[in-house]
Amino acid sequence: MIQHRQTLKNISFILLFILLIIGLSNSSHAASNIFLTEEERAYIAKKGVIKAVSLDGVAPIQYSDKNKEVQGISKRVLQEISAITGLTFEYTLYGSLREVFESNAEIAFGIPNNYAPPDMILSKPYLRSETILYINAAQDPNNLDNKIYAAVRGSALPKGIKEENSIYFETREQSLDAVEAGRADYGYGNAYSVAFYTLQNGYKNLVTIPKGKEARAYCIGFFHEDEILISIINKALSEIGENQLQNLVLDVAAQVERKITFSMVINRYGKEITFIIIGVLSILLFAITSNVKANKTLRMNNRRYEVLSEISNEYLFEYFTKTNRLQLSESFIQQIGTQENLNEANRILKNMLANTAADRQYFEIKLPLANGEVGIFKVIHLSVNDDNGNLVSIIGKVVNISDEAAKREELANKALLDGLTGLYNAITTKELIQTAICSRQEKQRIDAFILIDLDYFKDINDTHGHLAGDNVLLQLGKVLKQSFRTTDIIGRIGGDEFCIYMPNIPSLDFVKTRCQKVSTLINTAIEDIPVTISVGITLVDQDMGYEEIFKSADEVLYQAKRDGRNQIVAWVEK
Template structure:
């Protein structure tokens, strides 16, 4: 019977019957709803679809334990006489007779207890209400913890947003009193904001948008521990603007960058001055060729990467009787001769070749990936060196070697060239003697 129904008021209540079953005395047909099984009739009473029903002790106990009914109460009506038997699949009548006689010999109370015990040994269905009844304290604590974590995270994000707004106000104030490019980049929304003053760094809107695009790509790969960097922006007029990016990274609780606030300063002039100083540090002041230190450095770097099947050439050049020019015409004339020789070498060799003055009237050229020895010789054919002739020692490089090894071989070839007369060219050959 449903727990909401009074036992004394069943006259016009809905009865849960079983299809094919016999209605108990006093039950009106119009008050009956039929179900396919005992379990369905009990479910109907549990849900309130029906008000009450009848069932034997064993089936009611079985389904009550199985489904965990909460809205059904049972009221004993009386003890009905029952007969019990064991069904078997085979048609062995003798076996059936033996089993039934065995049952008849069991005490009725003992038999009733055995059947009741067997009917209650079942695997109960686990329902949400059963779980809540059993673990409502643990579930409540877990839900409370999850809610607390969400609330704390929300409050933390709210606080972070307030901090960002405060920082933005500070940067806006700085933007009004400076001519620097202030910006904020939000990683989540991919939103990039710039200060109005920053637009004055560029001559056109297209240059501004190009700078923003380059900066955004650089910020996406930014290292939180090294936030500052330089970017180079090609302008419409062909110039390149160098900008210094100084950044502050806003991190979340997992130490991930969520936003970057920074500024750009135009350091093009400073970078140009720095590059000019670097260039001057690498160049010989008289001839505008590479100086000895830079020449050695560049050639050594190339020697470390000479590949199989490649052939380079190192050329050592010395002016013949240059001391006589200085003694006869003075050092100013000697310097003029050296400058003219440098111009001739620049015109004769490729732009990719390393040409340097390594001291006094000594010059060298390093040619990378030459097609043949004749290609090197052709550089000296018709070489117009005013007021002076030059002696030349050449060494071919087919494998990695040190600068010292290479220079020593070229120096040997140069020594032989000078000993053979003025304006001679000697190519170094291993164990064969050098050849003119």
Template sequence: MRTILKKNKKKRLTVILIVLFLTFIIHSPEMNAEGPDPNKGPLKSELLSLSEEEQQYIIENPHISVYVVDGMAPIQYQDENGQLQGITRKIFHELEIKTGFTFEYIFIEDIRSALKERQAKIMAAIPFTFEDTEFYEDIQLSPEYLTTNQILILHEGEEATHLKNKIYGAVIGSPIPSSVDRRTTVFFHTREEILDAVDKGDVDFSFINGFSASYYLLQNSYDHIVSIPSAIQNTELSFGYLDKDDPFLSKILNKALGTIDPDQIQNYIVEEATKIDRKVSLQVVFNNFFTEITTIVFLFIIGLGYLTFRSRKDEKKIQLQNNRLLALSELSEEYFYEYDVIQDHISISDELKVLLNNYGYKESLLVLQRGLKKTFSEHSHHPKMIAGHNHSVENIVLKGGFEKKGTYKMVNLIIRNNQHDVSMIIGKLMDISIFEREKETLKIKAERDGLTKLYNYESSRELIKERLLQFDSSFLAAFIVLDIDYFKSVNDTLGHQEGNRILQKMGKLLLNNFRKSDIPARIGGDEFCIFVDKFTDREQVIEKCHELIESMSETIHDVPISISIGIAFIKEEDNYQTAFKHADEALYKAKGSGRARIAIYEE
């Protein structure tokens, strides 16, 4: 090959083009006779499933900084506008869509210096071989997402078998092969600079990844370079996670990487490798390479036919994936919607329409609209400095007939235009009704007495304190304390089971004889209290207490018991302690006057 490349520059360029084209076809999983092996390949196409902690991490850390080594076209490079281009950019764009992160790129020339400073969370396209283990020993690496062979680049006239003591070209900060003497190594900022130096004879040889070597050889049409496929180990490109104390970022991105179809990465490679700004005109190429171009066109037609055949398989695969997504949506009880802020229009999925119908479509849609408008209002008043998207999470409650109620979590993705204005909100509803009911049940258990279902001492005290702070002197309020007469003798003679039955009856009487806004509580063994407010006539409260005594005797007529009641009407200066003390003194007075009596505290 070396002799041919020396003799004829045109044939050398032809060989490069053909090798590059066949490399892309051969790397495709369908061209492997044994079929793709998911245990060997770095990436597998799967649905992305994130835990609540991982979703919360994305919400709290929407912007991720990334170190990018410049000059690695077509893998990654900085264009004339200072923007990242190449295969890496497309993969990160795919990860943005899948995770909701926004990646911010920091271009570097020296890997070692960047690894010391650690100003970014991720290092993109780390070239890793087993020789590099010590170089990256404190970096957590992702699964490899790109594998490339190494090309030996020689200055014309150098022998591949006699490279000892020859000058080697390396990128600043990158690992050097163990077979190369560092004393004869010259460092450059980019791989293109190395190729320029080899072409001029300033450097004798170098190893460059196959993608970059093919890209720059095609772009620059060097006259004095010989390229030979190397027998050294292939280079695997991975992400490097630089913050060892961050357990979530690597998990999320590794999951997202695992869902990118390898065929899609091959498409990225083909697309980027063909975006070459040749330094020769089209007419010159056509006039001098007619036969070669014909060969390439022929190969392209073959490849196009192959890709057409494969696209039909991909369509079936996409359909299957869509069906899986729909099934997952139904199983996970998630309902999707889009809100076009400009048009003020909501589009909802069929599953969400069914859900809203269950609660009353119009009313439920209004609840959803209010939630979205609230989200829009909150985010429109706090625009980010860059265009992109943010997240928001809030709960809404949907209500229907027969006391039907459901609680749903709105998970929103905020899309902004180039002016940083909110243009669209995309989101989903997640049914969390079961969790809310469990929370409510636990709250009730914590607040209520298990036997009587009344408030317990602690919860009633806090509720009454709050009511006393809100006391309106234009109305009346009263603190009532009561206990069951002769209850101890019932327990001693008839047993605790009978005593519990009487306590439960007492609890039901208090719930049935007073308003829902009143605060009934069991504050001791057979001692109860109830706080009532916002009434205008003292006689109303006294009459209620008489009714309670009568109801007790009518309800429990098989046991000789009664109840005594003490009432303290609230004054503005009263707090919980004084109100309780006054009502308790009135109760003591009632019990001392013959039981089954009512006494009112008087100063």
């Protein structure tokens, strides 16, 4: 068991280099993956720099580094949003929540849901954290009644903690320092910040205990009700996958710069200093201090990797190529479940690792899970070579991205369809019709293009309300699906305007019959509201392009409206 744990620690040690090499590349996005409305794109084009503010001293979520530059997970999330959408942000950190909420900014980032004012609109969460109890080592965690609680000014006190027993500090780091020094007895904080400052400041009087109290969801808060900006940012947050966020968190957390103080040096290296004082030879002193520094770095790195592994929920593996042996972490084996599933997962992983290209550090696979489902996993790996350059093993991590893959597929489908009717939207409809036109090879083939417009649709909205109007559009979409063939392209291209492209029709009468069926069904589908349609039909000539076809159908559609509406007019009849 000890050997097994040591192996996993060694794997974690090497894995950080993988994450540092490829973490940033995995978190890049292309703006083309997000579906934005024309109104949202115009908003982005006109929008200037957005002022974004937050509370300082909440590393690694957000903080100022030694150069007074804003850093942290929240800033990296906003940078991802900027890369996805084209929005530009200006970052400012304040020393207190009061200054944050009194600023003239447009958004506040890295705001926990329980810190936000009641009237602040919050985005969907991009980061969640469990609460960690941190106490002074001299205190009993089971007897904290009437002990001094270290609170962050501006945040609500946890349930059961009295105001008279609380001391307020401006930042989370200050509250941790107070508990470390004994000026306060205990406090609660998010797991990321507690781990970060524990590593950075080398606390030795602090004990941390996971608690299910006050789970926190970090969001972007909006000071004003800007619906378009809220929509754009929420869409961008949906594009940032869970695995991508994990790599981002790891990359930020791995940049901990540990503070070295005089008392820390004395406490940790007192024996070495005493040994120096009594007169060790200078050359031996040099060797000892070099070795101590190396050991200190190794201990600090090992502790860092353990903390990062816990908060990233990653599954580690090592594949020994010469013996064809695959060693998996216990947590991953639990995910797989049965021995049959484990054998299948071993076979798939070994095959992919043995045949992957040397320069390929990432691939996706499907593996059976303990619950009977099939999960989609992302595999990140790196080769380990000996001093002669010979391959010794392949180490890496496996991340379950099933939810992320499902969301990607769902977003891709939504980008093609009209949200109300479920028909193709205007952009998709045009692209499909243009493809169909270009693919026409039989000169004798007859295609038809149809434009349909609801008569007096504005009057329906004004008289019966927009919900009734939406229902009419929804019912017309259903009727169109019932009336036309599965090979026909049906789309909603405007508010109350629809079009159909019918390839390879037998005759014009065939098209008219389908249109008449639509007219009859829609008139009877809506109770208490008379609904009629005007229809314009044009036959597609071999040399006609999309714009010319649309113009022809549009002209006869308006001819139908001029003739009194509730008409079906074809171009050949004009």
